[in-house]
Amino acid sequence: xxxxxxxxxxxxxxxxxxxxxxxxxxxxxxxxxxxxxxxxxxxxxxxxxxxxxxxxxxxxxxxxxxxxxxxxxxxxxxxxxxxxxxxxxxxxxxxxxxxxxxxxxxxxxxxxxxxxxxxxxxxxxxxxxxxxxxxxxxxxxxxxxxxxxxxxxxxxxxxxxxxxxxxxxxxxxxxxxxxxxxxxxxxxxxxxxxxxxxxxxxxxxxxxxxxxxxxxxxxxxxxxxxxxxxxxxxxxxxxxxxxxxxxxxxxxxxxxxxxxxxxxxxxxxxxxxxxxxxxxxxxxxxxxxxxxxx
Amino acid sequence: xxxxxxxxxxxxxxxxxxxxxxxxxxxxxxxxxxxxxxxxxxxxxxxxxxxxxxxxxxxxxxxxxxxxxxxxxxxxxxxxxxxxxxxxxxxxxxxxxxxxxxxxxxxxxxxxxxxxxxxxxxxxxxxxxxxxxxxxxxxxxxxxxxxxxxxxxxxxxxxxxxxxxxxxxxxxxxxxxxxxxxxxxxxxxxxxxxxxxxxxxxxxxxxxxxxxxxxxxxxxxxxxxxxxxxxxxxxxxxxxxxxxxxxxxxxxxxxxxxxxxxxxxxxxxxxxxxxxxxxxxxxxxxxxxxxxxxxxxxxxxxxxxxxxxxxxxxxxxxxxxxxxxxxxxxxxxxxxxxxxxxxxxxxxxxxxxxx
Numbered sequence: 096x097x098x099x100x101x102x103x104x105x106x107x108x109x110x111x112x113x114x115x116x117x118x119x120x121x122x123x124x125x126x127x128x129x130x131x132x133x134x135x136x137x138x139x140x141x142x143x144x145x146x147x148x149x150x151x152x153x154x155x156x157x158x159x160x161x162x163x164x165x166x167x168x169x170x171x172x173x174x175x176x177x178x179x180x181x182x183x184x185x186x187x188x189x190x191x192x193x194x195x196x197x198x199x200x201x202x203x204x205x206x207x208x209x210x211x212x213x214x215x216x217x218x219x220x221x222x223x224x225x226x227x228x229x230x231x232x233x234x235x236x237x238x239x240x241x242x243x244x245x246x247x248x249x250x251x252x253x254x255x256x257x258x259x260x261x262x263x264x265x266x267x268x269x270x271x272x273x274x275x276x277x278x279x280x281x282x283x284x285x286x287x288x289x290x291x292x293x294x295x296x297x298x299x300x301x302x303x304x305x306x307x308x309x310x311x312x313x314x315x316x317x318x319x320x321x322x323x324x325x326x327x328x329x330x331x332x333x334x335x336x337x338x339x340x341x342x343x344x345x346x347x348x349x350x351x352x353x354x355x356x357x358x359x360x361x362x363x364x365x366x367x368x369x370x371x372x373x374x375x376x377x378x379x380x381x382x383x384x385x386x387x388x389x
Numbered sequence: 390x391x392x393x394x395x396x397x398x399x400x401x402x403x404x405x406x407x408x409x410x411x412x413x414x415x416x417x418x419x420x421x422x423x424x425x426x427x428x429x430x431x432x433x434x435x436x437x438x439x440x441x442x443x444x445x446x447x448x449x450x451x452x453x454x455x456x457x458x459x460x461x462x463x464x465x466x467x468x469x470x471x472x473x474x475x476x477x478x479x480x481x482x483x484x485x486x487x488x489x490x491x492x493x494x495x496x497x498x499x500x501x502x503x504x505x506x507x508x509x510x511x512x513x514x515x516x517x518x519x520x521x522x523x524x525x526x527x528x529x530x531x532x533x534x535x536x537x538x539x540x541x542x543x544x545x546x547x548x549x550x551x552x553x554x555x556x557x558x559x560x561x562x563x564x565x566x567x568x569x570x571x572x573x574x575x576x577x578x579x580x581x582x583x584x585x586x587x588x589x590x591x592x593x594x595x596x597x598x599x600x601x602x603x604x605x606x607x608x609x610x611x612x613x614x615x616x617x618x619x620x621x622x623x624x625x626x627x628x629x630x631x632x633x634x635x636x637x638x639x640x641x642x643x644x645x646x647x648x649x650x651x652x653x654x655x656x657x658x659x660x661x662x663x664x665x666x667x668x669x670x671x672x673x674x675x676x677x678x679x680x681x682x683x684x685x686x687x688x689x690x691x692x693x694x695x696x697x698x699x700x701x702x703x704x705x706x707x708x709x710x711x712x713x714x715x716x717x718x719x720x721x722x723x724x725x726x727x728x729x730x731x732x733x734x735x736x737x738x739x740x741x742x743x744x
Binding site: 178181182185187188191192193196197198203206211215317324327356357358359362363366367369373374377 | 462466468514515518519521522523525526527529531533534536537540541543598652660661665671705706707708709710711712713714715716719720723
């Protein structure tokens with residue numbers, strides 16, 4: 096029982112990071128129907144920038160955090176303008192491939208600049224584990240969970256009440272209607288990329304804190320696909336719930352099934368879940384069903 | 390477009406693959422070149438500073454695989470991010486069949502293709518309900534699940550150490566040199582190229598294209614969309630499985646690391662750079678993607694002599710250059726090399742008139 100709870104709590108912490116990254120993914124998809132395979136690399140770039148600011152330049156954490164956010168915004172604007180803008184209206188495969196190309200470019204530039212070894216974050220959160228009943232939970236997990244929940248709440252408020260948030264929801268609903276109501280759709284596309292890069296960078300800093308950072312960190316981005324498919328590709332609450340569920344299921348399957356399959360179940364479990372969801376309920380829990388009848 | 394003076398008088402002439410005498414002459418010349426290439430490849434070795442016969446064999450194997458992906462993605466419009474893993478299934482299947490079951494290579498080769506076709510069709514089942522993006526994600530899951538099985542089903546696949554395969558024995562002839570393997574590979578390259586070219590002219594091929602362009606309209610005119618989608622997965626995986634089997638018996642070690650998502654991306658890059666839905670495009674793409682690392686090595690060599698530390702940076706930059714080329718092609722040349730070649734050819738045919 097305690098083992099189970101421990102797995103759930105760790106899963107929630109990692110899942111909350113998936114939720115953040117999934118939020119970025121869903122935002123871009125909703126605004127511009129672009130499927131961003133480079134989401135994981137945006138996360139990795141954020142983690143590395145923050146790490147370098149903290150260790151090489153000895154910047155205090157909060158300053159490093161905001162500088163990372165600023166950098167992510169600029170990077171997102173550049174990517175959106177140079178790479179994605181020319182692709183508006185192209186078929187899905189071109190857009191998938193161009194974001195894959197983008198992820199390769201980002202990944203290899205990071206490997207070229209900072210090498211491929213694991214780098215450890217200086218501790219940001221207190222390290223002493225807390226005792227909850229019978230289980231010892233590292234405080235990192237709790238802070239990670241709380242931090243991502245705070246960010247998710249902030250973004251929820253942003254979408255609900257700010258002018259830009261409302262404009263983004265309108266664009267997501269229908270590009271043309273939004274355009275005719277005087278919303279600059281191009282600006283919305285750019286902003287959705289900015290928000291996506293920022294949430295990913297936050298996720299990168301949080302997850303880098305747990306596991307350390309190396310050039311394969313971008314593979315976290317792949318876990319986003321099971322999460323968003325489970326939640327529904329175009330649903331923001333779905334992204335959050337999907338992220339949490341995938342985090343927990345991944346951790347549970349790792350904990351209980353590793354004996355039977357010789358390790359590494361954690362890596363593949365989300366994708367097995369993904370196939371099952373696609374077979375049963377392809378539009379996820381909250382996604383819009385595209386119904387086509389002949 | 391035909392050059393002037395060529396008039397087709399029968400339907401058969403109109404449907405011929407090689408339509409003009411000029412083209413026939415060059416095709417024969419090209420086949421003769423292909424046939425004698427292993428005996429005259431020395432100067433090419435020196436120019437490219439590599440074993441060109443080995444390179445040609447790799448290109449041939451990738452051409453077969455690229456044809457496979459092209460049938461699925463280029464013709465039927467179903468994106469697959471799992472073809473790297475499918476190639477691995479072919480490689481493992483043929484390795485296991487020859488080592489553990491003792492089946493001769495020439496039976497194991499088509500069997501490996503059939504097994505891969507079966508696996509591909511199983512993962513193609515979601516295509517009955519999904520398309521576009523959702524299907525791409527389903528095949529991405531296939532990539533990871535198959536990769537996991539290759540790594541962890543140790544009893545069958547040898548785990549992370551992999552399997553050691555022997556060279557194929559073809560009715561007593563040992564195909565253990567680059568040169569002898571070359572003839573095997575290129576026989577199959579020509580066979581699969583002709584097959585793919587002919588497929589585009591038959592009922593299934595046209596059904597594939599109809600599904601890609603407007604699947605609802607295809608269904609209305611009586612194309613069984615589900616059947617042809619699965620069929621396209623089957624044919625496509627069959628070809629990529631054959632490529633995997635050829636690869637296994639050429640490299641002689643089958644290891645899961647070779648068949649990761651990176652290979653799937655490379656395959657997609659091949660057909661995008663070459664030109665999707667074009668038989669020649671798959672060939673151009675395979676050549677381009679195999680030659681690229683060799684060409685990148687030239688500036689790397691030059692620079693390493695001046696700055697020794699450049700080497701490590703270049704190694705990690707290779708992937709980035711691939712990524713950059715994919716991006717640039719998609720933005721500036723979305724129809725690929727095949728379309729560009731077509732434009733250039735037509736320009737000279739029409740010259741000095743621009744219409």
